[in-house]
Amino acid sequence: MENYEQLLDEAYKKIKPIESNGERFETPKAESIIEGNKTIISNFRQICDHLRRKCEHLAKFLQRELASPGTLEGDRLVLIKKVPSSRINEKIKEYATEFVLCRECGKPDTELEKKDEFMFLHCLACGAKHSVRAKIQ
Ligand SMILES: [Zn+2]
Numbered sequence: 633m634e635n636y637e638q639l640l641d642e643a644y645k646k647i648k649p650i651e652s653n654g655e656r657f658e659t660p661k662a663e664s665i666i667e668g669n670k671t672i673i674s675n676f677r678q679i680c681d682h683l684r685r686k687c688e689h690l691a692k693f694l695q696r697e698l699a700s701p702g703t704l705e706g707d708r709l710v711l712i713k714k715v716p717s718s719r720i721n722e723k724i725k726e727y728a729t730e731f732v733l734c735r736e737c738g739k740p741d742t743e744l745e746k747k748d749e750f751m752f753l754h755c756l757a758c759g760a761k762h763s764v765r766a767k768i769q
Contacts, residue, residue: 659683659724660678660682660683661721661724662724664715666715669713669714670710670712670713671700671710671713671714671720672711673710674708676708683731685727692768693731694709694724695711698715700713730764730765732753734755734757734760735753736755737758737760742755742756743756749766750766751765752764
């Protein structure tokens, strides 16, 4: 008779790895609230993790695109401006299109590569490389 550990081992083998291949990429939605003259995106780090990009990079992009100063506070991004969540989500989508999704195959399995003063979006799925804005400001 098999012992518990062997059974557990078998069970793990049956679990398939998560694949993003073939699935439509969903841009994560921002959960934001307006407090006074500030907008707080409470799930900001989750969004960055989902997009596999640095929080500083996305934060810079949003600050520029929304013309608002902002600060990273733990997992949250605080913008010093009232911004409706629909507008934030629109900008996150733009960010994904420019810095995350491959222009060739549309997959999100990409990484940003810096070379000299240039930045490239390198697709790990199909190998395509596209230049993107190196500096957001
Ligand atoms: Zn690709």
